[in-house]
Amino acid sequence: MATYPIHLQYSTEHEWIAVDGASGRVGITEHAQAELGDIVFVELPEIGTTVTQGANFGVVESVKAVSDLYAPASGKVVDVNGELETRPELVNEDPYGKGWMIVIALSDPSELHALLDAGAYTAMVENRE
Amino acid sequence: MDPILRRTPLYDEHIRRGARMVPFAGYEMPVLYTSVVEEHMAVRSAAGVFDVSHMGEIEVTGATAAAEIQHLVTNDISTLEPGRAQYNCLLDEDGGIIDDLLVYFKAPEHYLLVVNAATKDSDLAWIRQQCPRATICDISDETALLAVQGPAATAVLAPLTRARLDTIKYYRFVETDALDVPCLLSRTGYTGEDGFELYLPADAAVAVFRHLVEDAQPRVLPAGLGARDTLRLEAGMLLSGTDIDRTTSPLEAGLEPFVKLGKESFIGKSALIRQQAAGVRRRLVGLETVGRGIARHGYPVLHGAAQVGTVTSGTHAPTLGIAISLAYVPAELAAEGTALDIEIRGRPIAARVCKRPFYKRSKN
Numbered sequence: 001m002a003t004y005p006i007h008l009q010y011s012t013e014h015e016w017i018a019v020d021g022a023s024g025r026v027g028i029t030e031h032a033q034a035e036l037g038d039i040v041f042v043e044l045p046e047i048g049t050t051v052t053q054g055a056n057f058g059v060v061e062s063v064k065a066v067s068d069l070y071a072p073a074s075g076k077v078v079d080v081n082g083e084l085e086t087r088p089e090l091v092n093e094d095p096y097g098k099g100w101m102i103v104i105a106l107s108d109p110s111e112l113h114a115l116l117d118a119g120a121y122t123a124m125v126e127n128r129e
Numbered sequence: 130m131d132p133i134l135r136r137t138p139l140y141d142e143h144i145r146r147g148a149r150m151v152p153f154a155g156y157e158m159p160v161l162y163t164s165v166v167e168e169h170m171a172v173r174s175a176a177g178v179f180d181v182s183h184m185g186e187i188e189v190t191g192a193t194a195a196a197e198i199q200h201l202v203t204n205d206i207s208t209l210e211p212g213r214a215q216y217n218c219l220l221d222e223d224g225g226i227i228d229d230l231l232v233y234f235k236a237p238e239h240y241l242l243v244v245n246a247a248t249k250d251s252d253l254a255w256i257r258q259q260c261p262r263a264t265i266c267d268i269s270d271e272t273a274l275l276a277v278q279g280p281a282a283t284a285v286l287a288p289l290t291r292a293r294l295d296t297i298k299y300y301r302f303v304e305t306d307a308l309d310v311p312c313l314l315s316r317t318g319y320t321g322e323d324g325f326e327l328y329l330p331a332d333a334a335v336a337v338f339r340h341l342v343e344d345a346q347p348r349v350l351p352a353g354l355g356a357r358d359t360l361r362l363e364a365g366m367l368l369s370g371t372d373i374d375r376t377t378s379p380l381e382a383g384l385e386p387f388v389k390l391g392k393e394s395f396i397g398k399s400a401l402i403r404q405q406a407a408g409v410r411r412r413l414v415g416l417e418t419v420g421r422g423i424a425r426h427g428y429p430v431l432h433g434a435a436q437v438g439t440v441t442s443g444t445h446a447p448t449l450g451i452a453i454s455l456a457y458v459p460a461e462l463a464a465e466g467t468a469l470d471i472e473i474r475g476r477p478i479a480a481r482v483c484k485r486p487f488y489k490r491s492k493n
Contacts, residue, residue, distance in 0.1 A: 037355075038166040040445035041423050041452075043474075059474065061423055063165040063445050064355050085421070 003030055005096055009112060010121035013054075013070040016096065017104075019112065024073055027100040028060065028091060031125045036062040039091045042084040044101055049077045051104060053111050058101065060091065071104065073111050079103035137182035138273045138331040139338055146342075146351060154246035156183040158354055165355035169447045172320050172360055173490075176279035177352035178341045181326075182334065184274050185249030187242040187256060188266040194238050197260035201396060202232060203379060205389040209234040214300045214315055216387050218379050219244075219252060220397030224404060225375035226382070228252050229367065231317065233302060241313070241328075243274075245369045259396065273334030277341060277349065278324030278360075280490075285345040286325055289337065290314065294325070307337050319357060321364025321488055362453060363446050365415060365486030371426065372413065372441040372455050380404055381457065382413045383485070411438070412463035415485035416454045416471065420478035424454035424471045431470040431477055432462055440471060446487060453487045454480075 008016040014032035017024040033039065041061040051057040051071040058069040081100050084090060091099035106112075116124065134157040143150065148159035159180065161168060171177045189198055199206050202217040209215055211234055219227040228248045233241040244252045249269060257265050277286055283294045292305035292314055302315030310333040318324040329337060341349040358368070367373050367382060379388045380401060389395075390402060418424055424443035429436045443454030454471070462469065465484060470477035 037161060038164050038447075040166075041421075043422070061445070063169075063359060063447065064160070066423075066425060 004118040004122050006118045008096070009072065009115040009117060011070060011072040011115055012124065013072075015070060015072045017072040017112075017115065019106070019109075022109070023075075023078060023103055023105050025100050025103050026072060027095055028069070029121070029125075030095050033092050033095045033099070036060065036065070036067060038063050039088045042088045042091065042101070044080050044084065045077050047077055047080055051075065051077060051102075053108075053114070060088075069101065072115055073104055073106055073108075075104040075107040077102050078105045135183075137180055138334045139180040139182065142335050142338055143180065143351075148351070148353060151354070153354055154183055156246060158183060159351070161353040161355045162351050165353070165359060166447045168350055168352035168356035169359050171350035172279045172322055172352060172356065173448050174280070175347045176277060176281040176285050176324075176345070176349045177356065178338060178349050179276040179278065179352050179354075179357055180273075180334075180338070181276050181357075182273040182331070183246035185244040185246060185252065185267070185269045186272045186274070186328065187244065187253060188268055189240045189242060189256070189260060189263050190238055190266070191263040192238055193262040194240055194260070194264075197263045198232060198240055198242075199392070200394060201256065201259050202230070203384075203388040203395060203397070204232070205392050206232055206234065206240075211236050212301055212303065214302055214317055216300075218373075218384060218387060219255065220379070220395075220401075221375055222397060222400065223375075224378045224380075224397040224400030226369070226373040226377055226379060227255060227375060229369045229373065229384075233313070233315070235304070247370050271331050273329045273331045275327045275329065275334065275338060275341075276318055276320075276324065277327065278318045278320040278322050278352075280323055281347050281349075282322070282324040285341060285347070285349050286314075288345075289340060297325075308333065308340060310337075319364075319366055320360035321366070321486060322360070322490055358442075359444050359447055362442055362444055362455070363448055363486070363488035365488075367413075367455070368442060377413075377457070378404055378409075380409045381411055408460070410460055411457045412460050413441070413455055413457050414463050414482045415487055416440070416456055416469065416480045417483040417487070418452035418454070418471060418478060418480050420480070422471070422473040422478040423452040424456075424473065424478075424480065428454075429472040430456045430458055430480075431472055432458075436472075437462060437469070448488055455485075458482070
């Protein structure tokens with residue numbers, strides 16, 4: 001059974017965001033990493049790039065497939081997990097911890113209302129399965 | 130509407146073991162059980178078992194079988210003795226590749242052709258048309274096929290069979306038994322490792338599969354199509370319909386060793402002779418990505434700003450830890466070491482033509 005921490009907010013595209021003041025740390029969910037399987041490549045934006053809620057911000061590749069990453073909120077990228085360049089498997093091993101991807105300085109915190117809480121995300125994933 | 134997918138005799142077994150099933154060549158097949166990388170590495174280090182019962186098995190028998198097959202395929206089957214298998218291509222009159230296949234010489238006037246699932250029906254129609262006098266019998270539905278691959282393949286199969294496995298050389302086979310059921314056992318595979326393929330009666334497949342997965346020492350990991358694809362690509366083996374098809378010739382694909390232009394006649398021969406005389410203009414090469422990124426099927430290959438080719442297969446190679454791919458490029462850019470770019474999501478990523486196979490096992 002996949003787990004979805006209660007302090008995170010979730011997109012329908014299977015990203016999570018941990019909001020801390022005016023910024024949010026972003027990654028993909030336990031469900032997403034399990035669906036993708038062995039992650040072997042992660043392509044992330046450079047620091048300073050502007051991302052838009054719902055728009056593509058990078059790519060994650062398993063052995064078999066390429067998947068787009070979608071920003072759960074808009075803003076400027078202020079940090080990037082460079083360790084994923086050499087250790088993409090961290091996304092599988094620790095999707096909510098060492099497998100984080102980017103930190104966004106939120107340009108419009110009201111956007112966060114569009115995201116799901118852990119209960120709603122769990123219900124969505126379980127309905128799909 | 131989705132077409133109705135067919136199932137192999139092992140379908141329930143795959144579901145029971147939690148396999149992730151995908152549609153492939155009209156069948157519902159396991160793409161992985163736990164992890165593509167884990168299954169891949171099990172085959173490289175010990176042993177894995179693949180259900181490849183979707184493949185097509187076609188018996189060709191009769192007094193004209195040898196002559197008609199000799200005309201049908203590219204390799205020289207007259208060099209075979211009973212108990213030998215041979216890799217072949219099935220060409221159209223223009224020299225395009227309809228499919229690749231194995232020809233097993235079972236006995237005089239008795240051959241077994243093993244073709245790919247996706248093209249089985251069209252292959253069968255073509256074979257019936259081109260071999261009008263031989264008896265053609267499609268035994269695919271009553272035949273299950275298990276591939277047991279990896280350095281421990283001999284050790285894990287030995288307790289199941291009376292066959293003396295160490296006497297079966299590469300591309301040789303015996304008609305023997307497995308768990309007391311008749312079995313054609315051949316030392317062939319699609320992984321670049323030592324291993325065997327077991328052609329079994331459909332209703333015997335589950336028992337053999339279970340025995341391998343549950344009782345064998347060392348443990349045999351069930352492996353899916355995901356690992357089968359990464360293993361074959363590391364070994365530089367081609368996938369029919371993806372790397373080779375009717376728009377490509379065996380000369381372009383580097384399959385010259387399996388094309389005997391000295392043979393009296395075969396379908397596609399004159400087209401190939403014309404192509405050879407004019408010069409083969411493009412070649413299938415191995416590419417290693419030097420920059421960051423994984424080349425995938427369909428990505429453009431660039432030389433400078435110009436597109437000069439297209440990737441046919443590409444993956445992250447678990448054994449090698451690099452991104453590898455196959456692509457057709459102009460013959461003058463096919464030399465090992467040639468620097469090219471692969472366009473990945475709109476950006477050119479540096480790549481280099483490299484040796485094929487990418488992976489070669491060490492033999493004792």
